[in-house]
Amino acid sequence: MNLYPNLSQFSSKEFALNEDPVAAQIEFRRVTKMYGPIAAVKDVSLTVRQGEFVTILGPSGSGKTTALMLLAGFAAPSSGDILISGRSVAAVPSYRRDQGIVFQSYALFPHLTVRRNLEFPLEMRGMRAADRVKRVDQMLERVHLAEFGDRMPAQLSGGQQQRVALARALIADPPILLLDEPLGALDRNLREQMQGEIKRLHREFGKTTICVTHDQEEALTLSDRIVVMRAGQIEQTDTPEALYDRPVTRFVANFLGEANILEVHDFQIETGAAQPSGTVAMVRPERVCIAGSGAPKRADAEQRQSVTGKVEDMIYAGPLRRYQVRVGGSMLIVREHVASGRQTFKAGEEVCLDWLRSDVRFVER
Known part of the structure; x- marks a missing residue:
């Protein structure tokens, strides 16, 4: 893919700066992108509101990067349409789309200084030298x-x-600002720092922003909404809180964090509502409490389901402990915050697990 087309063939008029740019609404209307017999993106429909920060999240091969390349103009849809501010851009080349793009590799010009890297897009748009200097500063x-x-x-x-x-x-x-795995090349501490920087810039500039990532934490931290993709299609779109707390499908529940799928466990599931057909029960590991087998009952025990099991492993991860507890022939995951005075359980110990029945969610199989 040529990220740097020969811009000298285009006149500066084509790159004229908008005097009063506005945040753009983006629409995908039943967009499909075929590569031979394979649909990298299949019948995708999505609307991104003006000024919204939307992250497209998914595993490798889910179609998230293809969707971004279609929006950027580096690929053309096989069918369907893409609209920006109500106008079709499906046939508009990338260099005529008024978008800022940040690639995972950053794609900075290595032979130019920082200042000249920033001046370049202004120069191509015909801005006067004195104004360029002021804007760069x-x-x-x-x-x-x-x-x-x-x-x-x-x-x-x-x-x-x-x-x-x-x-x-x-x-x-x-x-419009497009971010392609923008923090993938950074270490964990720097990623967290840059997440805050990106959020600050988004609040300050108010740009309609589309970010592509496979990092669940990054998506939850940055986004107004998250689009979870699987096999070229949208699995679920919602706010970070809603996606995590109320996933619609088993795939979303497992991909966005960890999930205890209760269907496979050797006990009767107790919930506060009737289970819809075609669904399985799920509870998040941090909603599960762990205690010694002889611990007294909780004050709200009537609202909880309790099971007993044996610790198979405990992983210390700084602020969290992650337990794997065997219940019958199956395994439950527990995540709890490390706190002063809290009992720690070792492999082989008998424990009691419990959770609120209202914390159980039903997800499509």
């Missing part, structure tokens, strides 16, 4: 890189390169 301040304008990309840390890439995507004030 303002953007460097906003991404906290005012002292790094004369450095080359290779002289920057990963987080600094990421901020330069974000600044370059935003500097021409496009109505």
Whole structure:
């Protein structure tokens, strides 16, 4: 894929800056993208509201990156249509779509300084030199890189390169920002720091933003809504809280965090509501409480289901402990916060697990 087309063939008029850009609404209308006999994206319909931050989440091969490439104009739909602010862009080439793009590799020009990397899109749009300097200075301040304008990309840390890439995507004030696995090349601590930076920039600029990632934590942290894709189709779209607490399908429940699927366990499931046909019961590991086998009953015991089991493993993960508890012939996962004075259980110990019946969710098989 050529990320840098020969821009010299286009006139600066084609790249003229919008004097008053507005956040754009995006629509996918029954979009399908075929690669030979394989549908990378199949009959996808989605509306993204103006100024919204939407993350497309899914495993490898789910179609999330293809959906982003279709929106960016690097691929054309086999059928269906893509609209931006009510106008079809399915046949519009990428260089004529007013979008800022941040790639996983950052795609900075290695032979240009930070300042020249930011100037480039403004120069291609015909902005005067004095105005370019002013705009670049303002953007460097906003991404906290005012002292790094004369450095080359290779002289920057990963987080600094990421901020330069974000600044370059935003500097021409496009109505749409596209992020392709934007934090995939960073270590965990830096990813968390940059998540906060991206959220700050989104609040500040108010751009309609589409982010593609396979990182569940990143999606939950950044998004107004999350689109979960599987095998080229949308499995579920909702707010982060709703997706995690009320997944519709077993796939979403397992992909967005961990899930104890109670169907396979050797005990009668007790819930506060009738189980719809074609569903299985599920409870999140952090909703399950663990206690010693001789512990007294809880005050709300009548609202809970209790089972006994044996600890098979305990994993310490800083603020959390993760237990694997065998109940009959099956395994339940428990996640609890580490707290002073809380009992720790070792492999082989008998324990009691319980959870509120109201915390049980039903998901499609």
